[in-house]
Amino acid sequence: MHTEIERIAADTPGTSYELVVHRYGGGDPDAPAAYLQAGLHGNERPGVAALHYLMPMLATAEAEGRLVGAVTVVPQANPIAAGQHVLADHLGRFSLSTRVNFNRDYPMPDADGAVPLDAAEAPVFAERRLKSRLLELSDGHRIVLDLHCDDEALQYLYVADELWPALSDLSVCLRADAVIRWHATPDAAFEEAVFARMLQQAGPELGQAGYCVSTVELRGQGDVSPYLARQDADGLYRFLVLRGVIEDDVEPLEELAASHRALPIDHVDVLHAPAGGTLLFHVRPGDLVRSGELLAEILVRPGELGGAVALRAPQDGLVLSRRMRRFIRIGDDVLKLFGDNRSAHAKTGALDN
Template structure:
């Protein structure tokens, strides 16, 4: 194992951030290379806990000579966000300087232009320099995993349709409850990686890959940071590495993924029609039928007409739910994975900002 460090100089005097990067050298040329990062949204920590335990297993494997493919691990990918606290709370998701999502606005380039990402870095602000160096590292691999989590959620992933169904082995290894099939039409990290591969020949779009993978893994909710859970997830990711031939472990076995794989058009985004106090009647992991009562929002406490009931627009599986109980108008409440496209429709790209 080799540990290097990326130093991101701040935009004001006297400030810099240090980013440790763990490298495990594979012994078998031609084996897939994998890049794994966590906490790009700095307040999403289940992935960091997972990688802590995975690195322990990889160190043992490295000593035993059973790492076949190159593995790069970045346990905390966003030291800038990790240092941005406001009134005792870490923001983590948005840069306080620009309000830009740390997982948006990654450069959309062809893989042939990879080296241009790290040329002339002084022209960019610190968060953009960090983004360019992260995606430059990722584009040196064949498989890219970006570990996130939701608010309250099942174990699920966003996987570009270009990598499906081959990526079902990852869903099985991590015992995912659902897969959301994305369209690759955003500037989020995993979609910027897949964009570079799709447009390896500029102007020509490749639509399917069996030898590549770029995915956002949602490791349940923000509070799901427990030792047994992190170890279990690390074992799951280890099984995936073994299944792809990156580590040697003949005992690692995968079952089949049996959960739903729903296109983003089939996701019902349940939003609050008005601000108020939300009372949930259903929770994550439950299947609902069309018309089922999902939540009540108390909009004017004490008034006879001071509440609103929210019902399921169609049947499906509740994949996520917010943890806040005071919501604003049009605030997201739930995601429901359904069998049919939502009547609400959506623009190409991500479900949320």
């Protein structure tokens, strides 16, 4: 393993950030290479913990000559977000400098197919230079996994339509409960930017050619433990073995349970708070619910007759995730329901801000 510490100049003199990149050398330059990153949203830690346990497994494979393809690991991909603490509250999703989500507005190919990346010395905000650098680091890898998590959630994946069902092996290896299949959106998340470059290289049959990119949602923000991290590391390792990056004996894929629900993104209903107040959930992630079923109540005027506002299921479906905080404002996201049918409120773009 070779470790590099890259310096990213901050937006004011005298300050900078460190981006740590670990590279594991593969024995076959023609074998599929893999890139894994975590912590793009600074307050999402399950992926960081998973990579903590995966990296020694990669080092052992490298030392024993079983690492066929090269692997690049960036376990804390966003040092800017990692340091955004305001009055002891960690704000890791949006940039405090520009108010932009750290997983939006990545450089996309222009009309001529060129990707306008910002150089390390470009006179732009540090987060833009970081986004360009992460794309550079991921380029040339046939497998790219971006590890995230939700508030309180099941294990689920985002997968481009063109990569499904070719990526069903990743879903099974990671014991995902759901797969959200997406099509082109205007948000330019990291996954979309990587997918666009892969599409240029391999064409619409890129899934059959072994290309892979996915945003992996490793349950919720509070699901950080040695047990879960090891389980996720084992799943990632198994996937890399099955994809020919590592040589090893692992449990055959057909002997693992495939429990995922794989449907288009427009089947997801994102329920918003019709009022502000204290949030009481009547369901949890993983529950199957029926149309009209009570999902949550919002206590607007506690103790008063009619002081609670009910939130009900718009259709039959699976509770995918729910809000972690229990005091909300009107209009806040409350719950994601992965419906059996297309959402009546489906829209183009990302599910979250």
